[in-house]
Amino acid sequence: MGESQSRHLLGIAGLERPAIQALLDRAAAMQRRPPEKLLAGRRVLVLFYEPSTRTRTSFEVAARRLGAETVSVTASASSIEKGESLLDTVYTLRAMAVDAIIMRHGESGAPFLVARHVDVPVINAGDGMHEHPTQALLDAFTILRHKGRIAGLNVAIVGDILHSRVARSNLWLLSRFGARVRLCGPPSLLPAEFAALGAGIECHHQLEPALDGADVVMVLRIQMERMREAFFPSEAEYVHYYSVTAERLRLARPDAIVMHPGPMIRGVEIGAEVADSPQSVIREQVENGVLIRMAVLEQLLAPAEAAEKSA
Amino acid sequence: MNLILQGGRLFDPASGRDETGDLVIQEDKIRDLGPGIAAAGPGVLDCRGLIVCPGFIDLHVHLREPGQEYKETIESGTRAAAAGGFTAVCAMPNTHPVNDGAGATAYLIQRAKEIGAARVYPVGAITQGSRGEALAAIGAMRRAGAVALSDDGRPVMNGQILRRAMEYAARFGLPIVEHAEDLNLSAGGVMHEGAAALRLGLRGISAESEAAMVARDILLAERCGARLHIAHLSTAASVRLVAAAKARGVPVTAEVTPHHLTLTDEDIRDYDANFKMNPPLRAAADREAVIAALADGTIDAVATDHAPHAQHEKAQEFSRAPFGVIGLETALPLVLRLVAAGRLTLRRALDALTARPAQVFNLPGGRLEPGAVADVTVFAPQETWVCDPARGFSKSRNTPFAGQTLAGRVRHTIVAGRVVYSAG
Ligand SMILES: [Zn+2]
Numbered sequence: 001m002g003e004s005q006s007r008h009l010l011g012i013a014g015l016e017r018p019a020i021q022a023l024l025d026r027a028a029a030m031q032r033r034p035p036e037k038l039l040a041g042r043r044v045l046v047l048f049y050e051p052s053t054r055t056r057t058s059f060e061v062a063a064r065r066l067g068a069e070t071v072s073v074t075a076s077a078s079s080i081e082k083g084e085s086l087l088d089t090v091y092t093l094r095a096m097a098v099d100a101i102i103m104r105h106g107e108s109g110a111p112f113l114v115a116r117h118v119d120v121p122v123i124n125a126g127d128g129m130h131e132h133p134t135q136a137l138l139d140a141f142t143i144l145r146h147k148g149r150i151a152g153l154n155v156a157i158v159g160d161i162l163h164s165r166v167a168r169s170n171l172w173l174l175s176r177f178g179a180r181v182r183l184c185g186p187p188s189l190l191p192a193e194f195a196a197l198g199a200g201i202e203c204h205h206q207l208e209p210a211l212d213g214a215d216v217v218m219v220l221r222i223q224m225e226r227m228r229e230a231f232f233p234s235e236a237e238y239v240h241y242y243s244v245t246a247e248r249l250r251l252a253r254p255d256a257i258v259m260h261p262g263p264m265i266r267g268v269e270i271g272a273e274v275a276d277s278p279q280s281v282i283r284e285q286v287e288n289g290v291l292i293r294m295a296v297l298e299q300l301l302a303p304a305e306a307a308e309k310s311a
Numbered sequence: 312m313n314l315i316l317q318g319g320r321l322f323d324p325a326s327g328r329d330e331t332g333d334l335v336i337q338e339d340k341i342r343d344l345g346p347g348i349a350a351a352g353p354g355v356l357d358c359r360g361l362i363v364c365p366g367f368i369d370l371h372v373h374l375r376e377p378g379q380e381y382k383e384t385i386e387s388g389t390r391a392a393a394a395g396g397f398t399a400v401c402a403m404p405n406t407h408p409v410n411d412g413a414g415a416t417a418y419l420i421q422r423a424k425e426i427g428a429a430r431v432y433p434v435g436a437i438t439q440g441s442r443g444e445a446l447a448a449i450g451a452m453r454r455a456g457a458v459a460l461s462d463d464g465r466p467v468m469n470g471q472i473l474r475r476a477m478e479y480a481a482r483f484g485l486p487i488v489e490h491a492e493d494l495n496l497s498a499g500g501v502m503h504e505g506a507a508a509l510r511l512g513l514r515g516i517s518a519e520s521e522a523a524m525v526a527r528d529i530l531l532a533e534r535c536g537a538r539l540h541i542a543h544l545s546t547a548a549s550v551r552l553v554a555a556a557k558a559r560g561v562p563v564t565a566e567v568t569p570h571h572l573t574l575t576d577e578d579i580r581d582y583d584a585n586f587k588m589n590p591p592l593r594a595a596a597d598r599e600a601v602i603a604a605l606a607d608g609t610i611d612a613v614a615t616d617h618a619p620h621a622q623h624e625k626a627q628e629f630s631r632a633p634f635g636v637i638g639l640e641t642a643l644p645l646v647l648r649l650v651a652a653g654r655l656t657l658r659r660a661l662d663a664l665t666a667r668p669a670q671v672f673n674l675p676g677g678r679l680e681p682g683a684v685a686d687v688t689v690f691a692p693q694e695t696w697v698c699d700p701a702r703g704f705s706k707s708r709n710t711p712f713a714g715q716t717l718a719g720r721v722r723h724t725i726v727a728g729r730v731v732y733s734a735g
Contacts, residue, residue, distance in 0.1 A: 013510070087626055107628035108512035109582030116581070117626075128630070130512030168512060193506040 008115045008122040009296055011131035012172040020173060026295040027141050035294060037067025038302040045098040046072040049105045054262055055125050059102050062293035071098065090114050100301055121300040129163050135261050136169035138292040142285050143216055146257050151178030156210045158184045158244055159220025159269055161194060166261045167220060175199050184210035185242065188231040207242050214252040218259045219244050219270045235268060245271040257281045313337050314728055315349045319358025319689060323365065323679035324662035334363055336685040339727035343681055358689055361722055365665040365677050366398025366686030370566050371542055371614035372639065378407025383619040383706045385419065389428035391704040393732035395639040396721040398686035399430035399676060405464035411436035411447035413455035420456050428731050432458040432674060434488060437476045443467050446476055453483045458672045461488035463542055466524055468494055470531065477537035486538040486672060489528050496520035501630045503591040507576040513629060516591050522548035529556040529563055540671060541565040543616050545590040547600035554609045564671045566614035567601045569638055569645035574711060584625045584632030586711045602654050605663060612668040615642050619707030637705050641698060643690060644717035685728040694720040
C-alpha cells in the first residue's frame with residue numbers, strides 16, 4: 001500500500017521480505033563494527049504524541065550515534081498547541097529544516113497522513129493500534145541472535161492482541177518469514193479474524209496450548225482500562241488465566257526465550273521469576289532496539305553511503 | 312413557454328415505456344410524449360443517442376445550511392444535485408440549528424425556489440434538536456412542507472420515544488426515517504468491524520449495530536402501523552430483516568447509497584478519510600446482499616447520503632475526521648456500473664432513482680406521462696469522464712471516487728419545464 005512506502009518506514013505490512021532482511025543484516029553488521037557518522041549535519045525530528053521514554057530515547061541514541069542532531073517534541077510540551085491539527089503542527093516543525101520525522105501517535109494511520117504531506121522520510125514509532133515496525137524488527141533481530149532462524153519456529157504472542165500495534169507488526173513479520181504464530185488472549189481481545197491476517201497464524205483463547213512447545217514467548221502489556229470497557233472482569237481473572245508464570249512456561253521448549261516490549265508489570269501479565277529468569281531476553285531487546293533504529297535511519301537517510309560502506 | 316426533447320430514448324421505469332421519440336413540455340408540465348410527435352423548431356433539445364427519463368429524486372442529502380455554509384449551501388448543494396441529474400432532494404434536518412420547526416422548514420423550501428436549481432423537500436427532525444428526548448413540532452413542520460421525519464446523523468436510541476413519534480406521525484402519514492445504529496454497539500468505531508479494521512488497527516462498527524436497530528424499528532413500526540424508512544441500509548443482516556418485514560406486510564422501505572453498492576471495507580487505502588462514512592463501507596458479502604436487494608426491490612431506492620465536509624476536516628487522522636462523503640454528482644455512473652456488470656436492469660436502476668423514491672415519500676414526479684410535472688433528466692449512458700471533485704458544483708470535495716473514470720454523464724436536467732443544468 002502507499003505511493004512511496006520505500007521512502008518511509010510506515011509499517012511492516014508494506015515491507016517486502018528482502019527489505020526486512022537487509023535491515024536485519026545491517027543491524028548485525030553494526031553490532032560487529034560500530035557505524036560511521038554518516039548522518040553528520042543531518043537533523044531528525046522526534047515527534048511524540050504519546051509518552052514513551054523507552055522508544056523515544058532509543059531513537060535519539062540511534063540518531064546521535066550516526067552523527068545526526070535530534071529535535072524532540074512531545075505532546076506535553078508547549079510547542080504543540082492544543083487543538084492544532086496534526087498537519088499544521090508538522091508543517092510548522094518541518095520548516096525547521098529537518099531531514100526526517102520519527103513519530104509516535106495515538107491514532108492508527110497518523111504517520112500515513114503525515115507521509116502524504118511532507119517531502120522527508122517518516123518513520124513510524126508506533127501508531128495507535130496499528131503498527132510499531134521498529135519493535136518487530138528488533139524482536140526479529142533478537143530471535144535471530146538466539147535461534148539463528150525464524151522459519152519453522154513456534155512463536156506465542158500473549159495478551160491484548162486487539163489493541164496491540166506490537167502484535168500486528170510482529171505477526172506480519174514473523175508470518176512472512178515462515179514462523180507459526182500463536183496469538184493468545186481472551187476472546188474479547190482476540191477476534192477470530194486475526195487468523196486471516198497472514199499465513200500460519202493461529203488464535204488461542206487458552207494459554208496452555210499456545211505455550212506448548214513454543215520456541216519464543218512474547219508477552220504483551222495488559223492495560224487495566226480494558227476492564228472498564230468490559231473486555232475482561234478483573235486483574236485477578238486475567239492473571240489466573242493468562243499470566244505467563246514459571247510453571248506455565250515449563251510447557252514451552254526448555255530453550256524457549258521470553259520477550260516483552262515493555263513497559264512490563266511483574267505479577268500481572270508476566271511472573272517476576274519469568275521476567276528475571278535466564279530465558280528472559282527483555283534487556284537485550286532494549287540494546288538491540290538501538291541497532292535496528294540505526295539501521296533504519298541509515299537506510300532511509302543515507303542509503304547510497306551505507307551501501308558503499310557495506311560493499 | 313414550450314420545450315421539446317427530440318429524438319431521445321424515452322425511458323419511464325414506472326410504466327415500462329422504452330422507445331425512441333419526443334417529449335413535449337408545456338409550461339411546467341409534460342404535455343405529450345412518443346415517437347414522431349414534434350417537429351424541429353425553436354425550443355428543441357436534440358436528444359438523439361441520449362436517455363430521457365424522469366428527474367432523479369434523492370431521499371437523503373445534507374445541504375449544511377444553516378450553520379455550516381463553508382461545507383455546502385442550499386445553492387451549491389442544489390446546483391450539485393442538478394449536475395447529477397437530481398431534480399429533487401430531501402434535505403436532512405441535522406443543520407445548525409437542527410430543522411425541528413416550521414420556520415426552518417419553510418425557509419429551506421423558499422430558498423430553494425429562489426435559487427431554482429432543484430426542488431428541496433425538507434425532512435423535519437423527530438425530536439427537538441434531534442436530542443432524542445421531546446418530540447419536535449411534527450404537525451407544524453408537516454404544514455410547512457416537511458415530507459418525512461428523521462434525526463439522521465444519529466438514531467433515536469430511546470425506543471419509547473421512537474414509538475411515540477411513530478404513533479403520532481402515523482396521523483399525518485409521515486414516514487419515519489431511521490439512521491439505524493445502536494450507539495452502544497458502535498461506540499468508538501470508525502470503520503466496518505472485520506479483518507480490514509483489524510489490519511488497519513481501527514475500531515470497528517459491527518454489522519449488528521445496524522441490524523439490531525433495524526429489528527427494533529421494524530417491531531415498533533409493525534405495532535404502530537407507522538411508515539418506517541431505513542436510511543442508508545448497508546448490511547446483509549438488515550436486508551434479511553427488511554425482506555421478512557415486507558413479506559409480513561409491514562410498511563417498511565429502505566434506501567442504499569451508491570458507495571455501499573460499489574465499495575467495501577477492503578477499498579480503504581492509506582487511511583484516506585474520504586473513505587470514511589457512517590454507516591461504513593461494509594464487507595464484500597454485505598455489498599453483494601445490498602446489490603441483490605436493490606435488484607429484487609427489497610431495497611426501494613438509491614439515495615446518496617451526500618455529506619459534504621471541508622478538506623481540512625478530512626485531512627486529519629482517520630479516527631478524527633468526520634463521517635461522510637459527497638455523492639450527488641457521481642450517483643448515476645455508479646448505479647450504471649451495476650447495470651453494465653449485469654447486476655441490475657436499466658429499468659430497475661432508474662426506477663430506484665425516480666418512481667420508487669417518489670412513492671416512498673409520496674412526492675410529485677418520478678414519471679414521464681402527460682400531465683406529470685416536467686422534471687426530466689437527460690443523460691448519455693456510455694459517455695465517460697474522469698471524476699475531479701475540484702470541478703464539481705459541491706463546495707466540498709470529499710469523494711472516494713476522485714480520479715476514477717466513470718461511464719454515464721448527465722447532459723440536461725429540467726425542473727418544472729426549465730433547463731437548470733446542461734453539460735458544458
Ligand atoms: Zn445517517
